[in-house]
Amino acid sequence: MLNSFLDLLFPKTCIGCGRFGGYFCTNCAGEIKQTELVCPFCERASLGGAVHAVCKRRFGLDGLWSLGVYQGSLRVAIQKLKYRWVREMAKDLIDITLEYWVKNPPILLDRIKKDQGKAWVISAVPLHPARQKWRGFNQSELLAKLFAQNLGLTYQNTLKRIRNTKPQIKLLSAERKQNIKNAFELAISRQLSDVSILLVDDVWTTGSTLKECCYVLKRNGVKSVWALTIAR
Ligand SMILES: [Zn+2]
Ligand SMILES: [Zn+2]
Numbered sequence: 001m002l003n004s005f006l007d008l009l010f011p012k013t014c015i016g017c018g019r020f021g022g023y024f025c026t027n028c029a030g031e032i033k034q035t036e037l038v039c040p041f042c043e044r045a046s047l048g049g050a051v052h053a054v055c056k057r058r059f060g061l062d063g064l065w066s067l068g069v070y071q072g073s074l075r076v077a078i079q080k081l082k083y084r085w086v087r088e089m090a091k092d093l094i095d096i097t098l099e100y101w102v103k104n105p106p107i108l109l110d111r112i113k114k115d116q117g118k119a120w121v122i123s124a125v126p127l128h129p130a131r132q133k134w135r136g137f138n139q140s141e142l143l144a145k146l147f148a149q150n151l152g153l154t155y156q157n158t159l160k161r162i163r164n165t166k167p168q169i170k171l172l173s174a175e176r177k178q179n180i181k182n183a184f185e186l187a188i189s190r191q192l193s194d195v196s197i198l199l200v201d202d203v204w205t206t207g208s209t210l211k212e213c214c215y216v217l218k219r220n221g222v223k224s225v226w227a228l229t230i231a232r
Contacts, residue, residue, distance in 0.1 A: 012088075015080075016073040023077060023092045032068040032096065035232045037106075040064035040207060048107025049226075059218040061211060061225055065108050066232035067097050070203055074231050078202050081139050090142040093230050098150055108226055111196075112151070119194060122148035122155045125201045125209055126184070128164040143230065144200035158197060159213055160187040168209060176208040184216045192217065196224040204232040 011020050016028030039046035040063065041055035050063045068074045081089040101109060112120050124144035132138050141157070148155035163183045168176045186192075199213055210227040217225050 015076050023080075023089055024073065024096060028073055029096050029099070031072075032074050033071065034100075035066045035069050037065065038232075040211070040227060043207075050107060059215045061207075061214045061227055063108060063226040064204065064207070064210075064229070064232075065106050065226065066204055066229045067093075067100060068231055070205075070231035078231055081142075082202060085136065087137060087142060090139065090146055094143060094146040094150065097147070097230065108198075108228070111224075111226075112153070112198075115196065119196050120153050120198060121158065121195045122151075122153050122198050122200060123158040124155075125199065125213055126157065126159050126161045126187070128161040130164050140201045143202065147200060147228070153198075157187050158192070159184045159216060168205065173206045173208075176206050180208050180212045184213055186216060186220050191221065193221040193223065195222060196226070197222050199225060199227045201227065201229050202231070204229040 012022050013020055014025040014028050015023050016031065017025060019025045036045055037047070037049035038044060039050070039052045039055050040061040041051055041057065044052075046052055048063065049065045051061060056062075070078070077089055077093060080086040081093070122144050124138060124140040126132075126141075127135070127138045145155045147153075161183055162185050165179050165183050168179065171179055197217055199210055199217075201210055204210065204227065207227070210229075214225040214227070
Protein backbone atom coordinates (compact mmCIF):
# COMPACT_ATOMS: atom_id res chain seq x y z
CA MET A 1 0.00 0.00 0.00
CA LEU A 2 2.64 2.48 1.07
CA ASN A 3 4.91 1.39 -1.75
CA SER A 4 2.29 1.87 -4.45
CA PHE A 5 1.43 5.26 -2.97
CA LEU A 6 5.09 6.27 -3.12
CA ASP A 7 5.25 4.99 -6.69
CA LEU A 8 2.42 7.37 -7.56
CA LEU A 9 4.19 10.30 -5.95
CA PHE A 10 7.65 9.41 -7.21
CA PRO A 11 7.24 7.18 -10.25
CA LYS A 12 10.35 5.18 -11.12
CA THR A 13 11.96 6.08 -14.40
CA CYS A 14 14.47 4.15 -16.46
CA ILE A 15 18.04 5.26 -15.79
CA GLY A 16 18.91 4.76 -19.45
CA CYS A 17 16.07 6.41 -21.31
CA GLY A 18 13.78 8.02 -18.77
CA ARG A 19 10.75 5.81 -19.55
CA PHE A 20 8.34 5.39 -16.60
CA GLY A 21 7.95 2.00 -14.90
CA GLY A 22 11.22 0.84 -13.39
CA TYR A 23 14.91 1.71 -13.08
CA PHE A 24 15.73 -0.39 -16.13
CA CYS A 25 13.36 -0.83 -19.06
CA THR A 26 13.75 -4.06 -21.06
CA ASN A 27 15.70 -2.25 -23.78
CA CYS A 28 18.16 -0.53 -21.49
CA ALA A 29 18.65 -3.68 -19.38
CA GLY A 30 19.54 -5.47 -22.60
CA GLU A 31 22.05 -2.79 -23.46
CA ILE A 32 24.20 -3.26 -20.36
CA LYS A 33 27.63 -4.08 -21.66
CA GLN A 34 28.67 -7.51 -20.35
CA THR A 35 32.18 -7.85 -18.98
CA GLU A 36 34.61 -10.41 -20.22
CA LEU A 37 35.00 -13.04 -17.51
CA VAL A 38 38.51 -12.99 -16.08
CA CYS A 39 40.70 -14.89 -13.64
CA PRO A 40 40.59 -13.07 -10.27
CA PHE A 41 44.37 -13.37 -9.91
CA CYS A 42 45.78 -12.10 -13.21
CA GLU A 43 42.58 -10.53 -14.63
CA ARG A 44 43.15 -12.11 -18.02
CA ALA A 45 40.32 -13.90 -19.84
CA SER A 46 39.32 -17.17 -18.27
CA LEU A 47 36.57 -19.69 -18.92
CA GLY A 48 33.63 -18.86 -16.67
CA GLY A 49 35.81 -16.60 -14.51
CA ALA A 50 37.55 -19.55 -12.84
CA VAL A 51 41.08 -18.95 -11.58
CA HIS A 52 43.73 -20.26 -14.02
CA ALA A 53 45.51 -23.39 -12.79
CA VAL A 54 48.83 -21.49 -12.72
CA CYS A 55 47.27 -18.54 -10.88
CA LYS A 56 45.73 -20.61 -8.10
CA ARG A 57 46.99 -19.59 -4.65
CA ARG A 58 46.37 -21.33 -1.35
CA PHE A 59 44.31 -18.50 0.15
CA GLY A 60 43.21 -16.92 -3.13
CA LEU A 61 39.84 -16.69 -4.88
CA ASP A 62 38.68 -19.65 -6.97
CA GLY A 63 36.73 -17.52 -9.39
CA LEU A 64 35.08 -14.22 -10.17
CA TRP A 65 31.83 -13.55 -11.96
CA SER A 66 30.70 -10.03 -12.83
CA LEU A 67 27.67 -8.88 -14.77
CA GLY A 68 28.68 -5.76 -16.63
CA VAL A 69 31.25 -3.10 -17.30
CA TYR A 70 31.22 -0.32 -14.69
CA GLN A 71 29.96 2.38 -17.04
CA GLY A 72 26.78 3.98 -18.33
CA SER A 73 23.48 3.10 -16.69
CA LEU A 74 24.99 0.27 -14.63
CA ARG A 75 27.40 2.74 -13.03
CA VAL A 76 24.59 5.22 -12.37
CA ALA A 77 22.45 2.46 -10.81
CA ILE A 78 25.22 1.34 -8.44
CA GLN A 79 25.97 4.92 -7.45
CA LYS A 80 22.29 5.54 -6.72
CA LEU A 81 22.21 2.45 -4.53
CA LYS A 82 25.40 3.35 -2.72
CA TYR A 83 25.46 7.10 -2.44
CA ARG A 84 21.83 8.14 -2.93
CA TRP A 85 20.50 5.35 -0.74
CA VAL A 86 18.03 4.01 -3.28
CA ARG A 87 17.62 0.59 -1.71
CA GLU A 88 15.06 -0.69 -4.26
CA MET A 89 17.81 -0.53 -6.86
CA ALA A 90 19.29 -3.71 -5.40
CA LYS A 91 16.25 -5.71 -6.53
CA ASP A 92 16.48 -4.44 -10.11
CA LEU A 93 20.20 -5.24 -10.28
CA ILE A 94 19.70 -8.77 -8.98
CA ASP A 95 16.73 -9.34 -11.32
CA ILE A 96 18.89 -8.33 -14.29
CA THR A 97 21.72 -10.59 -13.10
CA LEU A 98 19.42 -13.60 -12.73
CA GLU A 99 17.74 -13.00 -16.08
CA TYR A 100 21.20 -13.01 -17.60
CA TRP A 101 22.02 -16.25 -15.77
CA VAL A 102 18.88 -17.91 -17.16
CA LYS A 103 20.00 -17.09 -20.70
CA ASN A 104 23.73 -17.67 -20.15
CA PRO A 105 24.18 -20.14 -17.27
CA PRO A 106 27.64 -19.52 -15.83
CA ILE A 107 30.10 -22.22 -14.76
CA LEU A 108 29.61 -20.91 -11.25
CA LEU A 109 25.95 -21.98 -11.39
CA ASP A 110 27.00 -25.49 -12.43
CA ARG A 111 29.26 -25.69 -9.40
CA ILE A 112 26.46 -24.52 -7.12
CA LYS A 113 24.04 -27.05 -8.63
CA LYS A 114 26.50 -29.92 -8.35
CA ASP A 115 26.53 -29.43 -4.61
CA GLN A 116 22.72 -29.20 -4.79
CA GLY A 117 23.06 -25.85 -3.14
CA LYS A 118 23.65 -27.48 0.21
CA ALA A 119 27.23 -26.54 0.75
CA TRP A 120 27.08 -23.04 -0.70
CA VAL A 121 26.66 -20.03 1.55
CA ILE A 122 26.15 -16.54 0.17
CA SER A 123 27.94 -13.82 2.06
CA ALA A 124 28.75 -10.14 1.61
CA VAL A 125 31.67 -7.80 2.10
CA PRO A 126 30.85 -6.22 5.46
CA LEU A 127 30.93 -2.52 6.26
CA HIS A 128 32.38 -1.23 9.48
CA PRO A 129 29.49 -0.84 12.00
CA ALA A 130 30.07 2.94 12.12
CA ARG A 131 29.76 3.26 8.34
CA GLN A 132 26.75 0.95 8.19
CA LYS A 133 25.03 3.03 10.87
CA TRP A 134 25.71 6.18 8.88
CA ARG A 135 24.41 4.75 5.61
CA GLY A 136 21.63 2.75 7.23
CA PHE A 137 22.38 -0.39 5.26
CA ASN A 138 25.13 -2.35 3.55
CA GLN A 139 24.54 -2.35 -0.21
CA SER A 140 26.53 -5.55 -0.70
CA GLU A 141 24.45 -7.32 1.95
CA LEU A 142 21.21 -6.20 0.26
CA LEU A 143 22.43 -7.62 -3.05
CA ALA A 144 23.70 -10.82 -1.46
CA LYS A 145 20.47 -11.49 0.47
CA LEU A 146 18.29 -10.98 -2.62
CA PHE A 147 20.58 -13.22 -4.58
CA ALA A 148 20.42 -15.95 -1.92
CA GLN A 149 16.62 -15.71 -1.70
CA ASN A 150 16.23 -16.09 -5.45
CA LEU A 151 18.58 -19.07 -5.65
CA GLY A 152 17.17 -20.72 -2.53
CA LEU A 153 20.55 -20.60 -0.79
CA THR A 154 21.50 -19.57 2.72
CA TYR A 155 22.74 -16.06 3.41
CA GLN A 156 25.15 -15.60 6.28
CA ASN A 157 27.32 -12.79 7.61
CA THR A 158 30.57 -14.72 7.73
CA LEU A 159 32.88 -11.73 8.18
CA LYS A 160 33.02 -8.53 10.16
CA ARG A 161 35.06 -5.42 9.58
CA ILE A 162 37.22 -4.65 12.57
CA ARG A 163 38.93 -1.53 11.21
CA ASN A 164 37.13 1.49 9.80
CA THR A 165 39.27 1.85 6.69
CA LYS A 166 39.43 4.81 4.33
CA PRO A 167 37.07 4.46 1.37
CA GLN A 168 38.96 2.49 -1.30
CA ILE A 169 37.66 4.77 -4.03
CA LYS A 170 40.10 7.52 -3.00
CA LEU A 171 43.17 5.29 -3.10
CA LEU A 172 45.59 3.94 -5.68
CA SER A 173 45.89 0.22 -6.26
CA ALA A 174 48.90 -0.38 -3.99
CA GLU A 175 47.39 1.80 -1.25
CA ARG A 176 44.12 -0.11 -1.45
CA LYS A 177 45.84 -3.37 -0.65
CA GLN A 178 47.59 -1.83 2.34
CA ASN A 179 44.46 0.00 3.49
CA ILE A 180 42.34 -3.15 3.62
CA LYS A 181 44.92 -5.45 5.17
CA ASN A 182 43.75 -7.04 8.43
CA ALA A 183 40.46 -5.16 8.19
CA PHE A 184 38.31 -8.30 8.55
CA GLU A 185 37.84 -11.20 10.86
CA LEU A 186 35.48 -14.13 11.07
CA ALA A 187 32.01 -13.25 12.35
CA ILE A 188 30.88 -16.80 13.11
CA SER A 189 32.17 -19.66 15.17
CA ARG A 190 30.85 -22.54 13.08
CA GLN A 191 33.13 -24.96 11.30
CA LEU A 192 33.64 -23.74 7.74
CA SER A 193 35.51 -26.62 6.18
CA ASP A 194 32.35 -28.10 4.66
CA VAL A 195 31.05 -25.00 2.86
CA SER A 196 31.82 -23.07 -0.28
CA ILE A 197 31.27 -19.34 -0.10
CA LEU A 198 30.06 -16.92 -2.70
CA LEU A 199 31.10 -13.42 -1.68
CA VAL A 200 28.97 -10.64 -3.13
CA ASP A 201 30.02 -7.03 -3.64
CA ASP A 202 28.80 -4.21 -5.87
CA VAL A 203 31.96 -3.44 -7.86
CA TRP A 204 35.31 -5.13 -8.53
CA THR A 205 37.97 -2.45 -9.03
CA THR A 206 41.33 -3.87 -8.02
CA GLY A 207 39.76 -6.75 -6.11
CA SER A 208 41.81 -6.02 -2.99
CA THR A 209 38.77 -6.01 -0.68
CA LEU A 210 37.35 -9.29 -1.98
CA LYS A 211 40.79 -10.89 -1.97
CA GLU A 212 41.33 -9.88 1.65
CA CYS A 213 37.90 -11.29 2.61
CA CYS A 214 38.74 -14.52 0.80
CA TYR A 215 42.07 -14.72 2.60
CA VAL A 216 40.36 -14.57 6.01
CA LEU A 217 37.77 -17.19 5.02
CA LYS A 218 40.35 -19.60 3.64
CA ARG A 219 42.66 -19.12 6.61
CA ASN A 220 39.68 -20.30 8.64
CA GLY A 221 39.13 -23.48 6.68
CA VAL A 222 36.87 -22.58 3.76
CA LYS A 223 37.87 -24.68 0.76
CA SER A 224 36.32 -22.72 -2.07
CA VAL A 225 35.51 -19.01 -2.40
CA TRP A 226 34.07 -17.30 -5.46
CA ALA A 227 33.37 -13.59 -5.82
CA LEU A 228 30.37 -12.13 -7.58
CA THR A 229 30.08 -8.46 -8.38
CA ILE A 230 27.49 -6.52 -10.34
CA ALA A 231 30.13 -4.52 -12.19
CA ARG A 232 33.81 -4.66 -12.97
ZN1 LIG B 1 15.26 2.55 -20.81
ZN1 LIG C 1 45.12 -16.07 -14.12
